[in-house]
Amino acid sequence: xxxxxxxxxxxxxxxxxxxxxxxxxxxxxxxxxxxxxxxxxxxxxxxxxxxxxxxxxxxxxxxxxxxxxxxxxxxxxxxxxxxxxxxxxxxxxxxxxxxxxxxxxxxxxxxx
Amino acid sequence: xxxxxxxxxxxxxxxxxxxxxxxxxxxxxxxxxxxxxxxxxxxxxxxxxxxxxxxxxxxxxxxxxxxxxxxxxxxxxxxxxxxxxxxxxxxxxxxxxxxxxxxxxxxxxxxxxxxxx
Numbered sequence: 621x622x623x624x625x626x627x628x629x630x631x632x633x634x635x636x637x638x639x640x641x642x643x644x645x646x647x648x649x650x651x652x653x654x655x656x657x658x659x660x661x662x663x664x665x666x667x668x669x670x671x672x673x674x675x676x677x678x679x680x681x682x683x684x685x686x687x688x689x690x691x692x693x694x695x696x697x698x699x700x701x702x703x704x705x706x707x708x709x710x711x712x713x714x715x716x717x718x719x720x721x722x723x724x725x726x727x728x729x730x731x732x
Numbered sequence: 733x734x735x736x737x738x739x740x741x742x743x744x745x746x747x748x749x750x751x752x753x754x755x756x757x758x759x760x761x762x763x764x765x766x767x768x769x770x771x772x773x774x775x776x777x778x779x780x781x782x783x784x785x786x787x788x789x790x791x792x793x794x795x796x797x798x799x800x801x802x803x804x805x806x807x808x809x810x811x812x813x814x815x816x817x818x819x820x821x822x823x824x825x826x827x828x829x830x831x832x833x834x835x836x837x838x839x840x841x842x843x844x845x846x847x848x849x
Contacts, residue, residue: 651835662738662822662840663775670835708775712836720836721791722767724774 626709626723634731639696641726643709644689650712652685653720654694657706666694666707699730735759738823738841745813746849753808753844755823763836764806767822768792769843775822781806813848820845 627642643652651670655663669676669685669692676683682695696703706727710720736757745751757764762783767775767790777790781800795817796810806825810817824838 653835653837655838655840660820660843660845662824662842663838664840665837668835668837706772710838719765719777719780719790720838721777722775725772727772 632729736841761825
């Protein structure tokens with residue numbers, strides 16, 4: 621089964637609002653990453669957080685990691701229409717560190 | 733501009749045809765991957781490679797095969813396509829980021845959308 625599960629599966633908000641997506645995983649990890657995918661395209665790396673970090677920021681993105689709960693969240697502040705995309709978390713577990721396992725993704729729609 | 737290229741972007745073929753999806757990267761990455769993704773769904777790893785002459789099967793069983801004769805190229809081949817192979821195929825490459833943890837940050841191509849009639 622997939623390592624990551626994301627919640628919600630779909631999220632629709634108004635432009636300017638904040639969007640929060642959650643990811644849960646099952647095994648111990650070295651790192652957790654978030655990727656973005658525009659419709660019909662490949663994925664683009666957004667941010668990486670290591671297992672010994674609890675929070676990380678990049679522009680309008682804020683990622684948290686709670687290894688005790690095996691969960692992460694991605695917050696996008698002041699959303700824009702261009703943020704409309706699917707967002708995936710990906711983990712590489714401590715045993716299979718060369719492979720990334722992706723969650724099922726959250727489809728985010730920003731309404732103008 | 734993308735540093736990893738996939739061709740063709742779109743392909744519609746009949747059942748039984750042999751097809752090869754091309755993937756090339758100009759970044760000198762050792763690791764390359766093929767993922768399969770149905771529309772709106774999760775990605776499934778079907779093949780990966782740690783370097784030249786190295787290929788491994790991924791977590792999802794696939795009837796496709798891959799080769800890694802050169803660092804830059806990682807083509808995927810279906811000997812006899814079937815409608816069940818209809819999907820999007822995403823190629824990616826990576827290098828380890830930072831010391832110690834060896835994090836793999838993937839760079840993806842734009843994908844090849846395959847439709848088998």
